Amino acid sequence: MSNTLLENPFAVEHYSYSWEETRKFALQLIQHFPQKYKLAYCNDYYQKIILLVNQSEGPFDIENSFILAVSKIDASSILSLLSFEISGYYGTIENKDEEQKGWDSLRKFCSYLRYYEA
Numbered sequence: 001m002s003n004t005l006l007e008n009p010f011a012v013e014h015y016s017y018s019w020e021e022t023r024k025f026a027l028q029l030i031q032h033f034p035q036k037y038k039l040a041y042c043n044d045y046y047q048k049i050i051l052l053v054n055q056s057e058g059p060f061d062i063e064n065s066f067i068l069a070v071s072k073i074d075a076s077s078i079l080s081l082l083s084f085e086i087s088g089y090y091g092t093i094e095n096k097d098e099e100q101k102g103w104d105s106l107r108k109f110c111s112y113l114r115y116y117e118a
Contacts (some may be wrong), residue, residue: 006095008087009102012073013082013110016117019047019072022080025116026051026070029044029109037109040067047072053105059095064087066105084110 015022023042026049035051038060041050053066067087074081086102093099 004102006093006099008085008093009099009106010083010085011106011110012081012083015113017080018078019044019080021116022070022072022113023049025113029112038062038065051109052110055101055105063089066102068106068109074118
């Protein structure tokens with residue numbers, strides 16, 4: 001058995017819009033891709049959104065989904081420095097395949113947010 005330590009995919013990115021717009025765009029993504037994303041938590045005071053991300057192409061399976069946490073980590077009111085962390089449903093990434101799927105899901109969500117910047 002291998003004792004390879006896998007870390008949850010994590011990224012920090014800068015966007016040229018406010019937290020309110022970030023939340024609006026994230027909610028639009030959820031509405032546009034209901035088979036891929038479900039809102040688990042949204043808090044404007046702490047500027048944090050938690051989403052469930054479906055790993056499979058089939059119906060939404062909560063227990064086999066990833067958890068994507070998006071947090072604003074700066075104090076600007078017109079720009080957003082966002083941190084993204086994706087984890088397994090039970091908190092950790094279990095194997096290299098899950099890790100790769102996690103990175104792919106994280107990059108896809110970031111690219112969707114980047115699309116709204118244009």
